[in-house]
Amino acid sequence: MAEDDYYGILGVDRRATQDEIRKAYRRLAKEYHPDRNPDKSAEEKLKRINEAYDVLGDSEKRANYDRYGTADFERVDMGGFGDLFSSLFRGFGGFGDMGFGRSGRAGPPPGQTLRMTIKLSFNEAFFGTEKEIAFKRKISCENCGGSGAKPGTSPTQCRTCGGQGQIVRSMGGFMRVAQTCPTCGGLGESIETPCPKCKGQGLQDERRETKVPIPPGVEDGQGIRIQGGGNFGPRGGPPGDLILMFSVGKHDAFVRRGLHVYLETDIPFSTAALGGEVEVPTMWGSSVIKVKKGTESGTLFRMKGKGVHTENGRTGDQLVRVNIYVPRKMSKEQKEYLSKFEDIFG
Ligand SMILES: [Zn+2]
Numbered sequence: 001m002a003e004d005d006y007y008g009i010l011g012v013d014r015r016a017t018q019d020e021i022r023k024a025y026r027r028l029a030k031e032y033h034p035d036r037n038p039d040k041s042a043e044e045k046l047k048r049i050n051e052a053y054d055v056l057g058d059s060e061k062r063a064n065y066d067r068y069g070t071a072d073f074e075r076v077d078m079g080g081f082g083d084l085f086s087s088l089f090r091g092f093g094g095f096g097d098m099g100f101g102r103s104g105r106a107g108p109p110p111g112q113t114l115r116m117t118i119k120l121s122f123n124e125a126f127f128g129t130e131k132e133i134a135f136k137r138k139i140s141c142e143n144c145g146g147s148g149a150k151p152g153t154s155p156t157q158c159r160t161c162g163g164q165g166q167i168v169r170s171m172g173g174f175m176r177v178a179q180t181c182p183t184c185g186g187l188g189e190s191i192e193t194p195c196p197k198c199k200g201q202g203l204q205d206e207r208r209e210t211k212v213p214i215p216p217g218v219e220d221g222q223g224i225r226i227q228g229g230g231n232f233g234p235r236g237g238p239p240g241d242l243i244l245m246f247s248v249g250k251h252d253a254f255v256r257r258g259l260h261v262y263l264e265t266d267i268p269f270s271t272a273a274l275g276g277e278v279e280v281p282t283m284w285g286s287s288v289i290k291v292k293k294g295t296e297s298g299t300l301f302r303m304k305g306k307g308v309h310t311e312n313g314r315t316g317d318q319l320v321r322v323n324i325y326v327p328r329k330m331s332k333e334q335k336e337y338l339s340k341f342e343d344i345f346g
Pocket residue numbers: 141142143144145146147148149195196197198199200201202203
């Protein structure tokens with residue numbers, strides 16, 4: 001799925017800052033505004049400019065676009081991930097022409113798409129990792145090359161359908177309906193002497209083990225589709241795809257959304273009132289935030305760069321919500337101080 005070149009549309013470099021992108025957008029939006037440009041092509045152009053800015057103007061969408069060639073994960077059809085993994089799964093490869101290009105009849109049906117879930121811990125998804133996967137699939141029978149016919153023999157034309165894979169039936173005398181041939185199941189062929197190894201199916205089992213590199217920042221429910229990674233179809237049918245879905249575990253303290261991490265933390269009442277420094281855990285080790293005096297409960301702090309660091313250099317932030325901690329148990333001395341405090345402020 002070729003997506004538009006959003007950088008080209010806005011006329012900016014791939015390394016442009018968000019500010020440069022915003023400026024380029026403003027300039028173009030003015031230039032192609034219908035008040036200045038009443039013609040139809042300008043309107044079309046403006047639409048594309050808006051579309052490009054909708055993605056590049058949002059740093060999260062932009063990061064997805066940079067990485068996967070699309071800003072929209074759910075829709076992806078996961079094709080965008082394909083490139084990322086294509087080199088890795090080249091081992092599956094060489095399917096490009098198999099089973100295709102048979103003109104004149106339907107040809108063998110493609111194989112099934114396989115689905116697998118890859119479980120990742122919160123940390124693995126955050127930092128990226130490499131996962132070993134093992135699965136079974138059907139590949140073309142090596143003995144007969146997938147034809148299903150005993151080596152030295154070849155499939156013959158199906159007598160029922162004459163090799164068409166379809167038969168035409170009359171219905172009610174006036175309607176004619178094409179149906180898949182019941183004898184050959186649409187293949188157009190029949191096998192006189194089946195391959196002894198695959199019993200005419202043209203398939204054999206393969207057990208595959210491979211390492212899948214997981215880039216930092218993948219999210220629960222996202223997946224990748226590896227074209228041709230699934231089962232081959234019977235009798236030389238092309239392979240289906242392999243779909244890997246990520247299931248990401250939860251963290252006790254952190255919550256992730258996109259590249260950002262969210263955390264709630266308690267601070268003592270005295271720090272909130274007087275101001276001070278508070279040590280806060282992050283995925284990158286503990287760090288310090290400066291709390292201004294008079295900070296209210298629920299205040300949000302942004303810790304820049306403490307979120308996900310993607311391979312292409314984008315960084316998310318950590319957002320910390322501070323809650324003021326009210327002690328349940330207090331010493332006699334503490335109680336006395338608080339009473340004094342109340343007297344002064346009361
Ligand atoms: Zn065989």
